[in-house]
Amino acid sequence: VRLEDLAQHATGTMHDSVASVDTLRRLGQVPRQARARRRSSAAILAIVAAILITTATWAATRPTGSDVSPVDKRGVEQPLLAAGTIPLDVPMAFPSSDLFVTTAKSRPAQGSVAFFQLDGHSGLRVFEHARPTRSDSVVETDPTGGTTALEMARWITHRPFVAPTSVVRTSVGGRPAWRVTATLRPGARRTTTWNWERIAPLLFDVPPSGSWLSRRTVGEMTLLDVPGAGVAAIWSWNDTGNLARATDDDVRSFVEHLSFE
Amino acid sequence: VTGYTRPLGDDSDATVSTTSPALTLPLVESYECFYVREFPGLVALARALTGSAAQAEEIAQDAMIATYRRWNEVSAMEHPAAWTRRVCSHISTSVVRRTIVEARTMRRLRSDRPQEAAELDEPSSAFWSAVRGLPRRQAQAIALYYLYSSSVSETAAAMGCTEGSVKTHLARGRATLAARLEVEEP
Numbered sequence: 300v301r302l303e304d305l306a307q308h309a310t311g312t313m314h315d316s317v318a319s320v321d322t323l324r325r326l327g328q329v330p331r332q333a334r335a336r337r338r339s340s341a342a343i344l345a346i347v348a349a350i351l352i353t354t355a356t357w358a359a360t361r362p363t364g365s366d367v368s369p370v371d372k373r374g375v376e377q378p379l380l381a382a383g384t385i386p387l388d389v390p391m392a393f394p395s396s397d398l399f400v401t402t403a404k405s406r407p408a409q410g411s412v413a414f415f416q417l418d419g420h421s422g423l424r425v426f427e428h429a430r431p432t433r434s435d436s437v438v439e440t441d442p443t444g445g446t447t448a449l450e451m452a453r454w455i456t457h458r459p460f461v462a463p464t465s466v467v468r469t470s471v472g473g474r475p476a477w478r479v480t481a482t483l484r485p486g487a488r489r490t491t492t493w494n495w496e497r498i499a500p501l502l503f504d505v506p507p508s509g510s511w512l513s514r515r516t517v518g519e520m521t522l523l524d525v526p527g528a529g530v531a532a533i534w535s536w537n538d539t540g541n542l543a544r545a546t547d548d549d550v551r552s553f554v555e556h557l558s559f560e
Numbered sequence: 561v562t563g564y565t566r567p568l569g570d571d572s573d574a575t576v577s578t579t580s581p582a583l584t585l586p587l588v589e590s591y592e593c594f595y596v597r598e599f600p601g602l603v604a605l606a607r608a609l610t611g612s613a614a615q616a617e618e619i620a621q622d623a624m625i626a627t628y629r630r631w632n633e634v635s636a637m638e639h640p641a642a643w644t645r646r647v648c649s650h651i652s653t654s655v656v657r658r659t660i661v662e663a664r665t666m667r668r669l670r671s672d673r674p675q676e677a678a679e680l681d682e683p684s685s686a687f688w689s690a691v692r693g694l695p696r697r698q699a700q701a702i703a704l705y706y707l708y709s710s711s712v713s714e715t716a717a718a719m720g721c722t723e724g725s726v727k728t729h730l731a732r733g734r735a736t737l738a739a740r741l742e743v744e745e746p
Contacts, residue, residue, distance in 0.1 A: 302737060302743045302744060305743055306687065307706070309680075310706045312680050312681055314600070316604070325617070328621070329621075329625060
């Protein structure tokens with residue numbers, strides 16, 4: 300048998316097999332089906348557009364680093380042109396600064412205040428009643444973390460996911476305080492999900508008032524004992540891995556001039 | 561469904577007879593004429609490439625609807641049928657689009673049972689089954705070449721590639737088919 304002969308035979312039987320197709324009936328269906336396909340295409344396009352817009356909106360507004368953005372959801376942005384006081388459990392006074400803006404009034408009920416540097420990737424989160432958290436949960440307290448500022452600072456240096464660091468004595472508003480830089484140890488596991496990313500939690504009050512490390516979030520914690528407010532935590536962070544940005548002299552000077560009264 | 565008309569718009573229900581030779585508009589074949597002439601061949605092409613009689617009719621219809629929606633453009637082409645055959649062969653070999661067609665076929669089978677397509681005899685069935693086992697472009701080349709008794713240039717137009725590519729696809733496809741079917745290669 301030659302291939303050409305077989306092909307010709309197969310072609311003939313294939314054409315015979317479709318001879319029963321009702322061509323005119325299918326022709327009559329074309330306009331209606333074309334309209335239906337166009338509606339389907341439009342619906343699919345609308346769904347895709349909605350998904351894209353939602354994704355873009357989420358990407359533009361999603362929380363990063365230790366807080367949301369230099370402008371809170373109501374658009375409140377407060378340049379620190381003048382010194383002020385935040386009504387925490389123990390009110391906290393802050394100096395004027397051209398380094399930070401703040402959303403100070405956005406979450407007063409949660410006992411914390413967020414300052415942001417104008418780069419949008421660095422900031423300070425100040426919260427009272429700091430509590431050491433377990434590595435797998437931001438709401439569970441780690442009982443080994445201690446109850447005083449110094450104990451918590453030391454505890455941070457011993458966290459398995461924290462790169463080697465040490466505690467440095469300093470002062471905040473004239474009170475004794477302890478400072479410790481914190482970066483993620485290479486290869487360390489981050490066992491909690493927070494703000495859409497895997498994190499290694501450090502200290503929290505009531506979430507989102509807290510501090511943590513992630514793949515790119517690094518920072519410096521300053522802790523002090525404040526009667527009536529437990530341990531006050533001042534977490535200076537940067538979410539691009541730039542530790543220098545979170546620990547430079549201007550930031551440290553600002554921290555040292557905060558005061559709890 | 562005979563005669564020549566102005567190109568139909570997508571939403572136009574009216575056909576304007578242009579059978580007068582004095583008309584100054586360029587004459588194009590009516591969509592209806594085109595459909596009646598091409599549809600059975602497209603069903604055969606789709607069946608050859610998919611192996612499914614039920615899906616073949618839906619795939620051919622999809623190709624024809626795509627043509628309908630762009631009829632102004634397609635009818636002005638040098639080879640409108642080549643464009644539609646290309647669409648049909650692409651749908652036939654596209655897994656994603658075939659899945660959509662499959663779902664549509666199932667819906668239609670539930671509501672509108674079509675006439676049973678005739679079965680192929682054993683040699684024909686074996687031949688087309690072997691064609692479907694070829695690489696996608698070789699299968700398209702073989703199906704278009706034989707089903708439409710095309711020349712290489714016509715097949716190239718339907719595949720949207722060069723004649724040289726078609727010759728290569730045909731040669732490789734034939735060699736593979738001859739080996740698999742244990743027949744003599746020309």
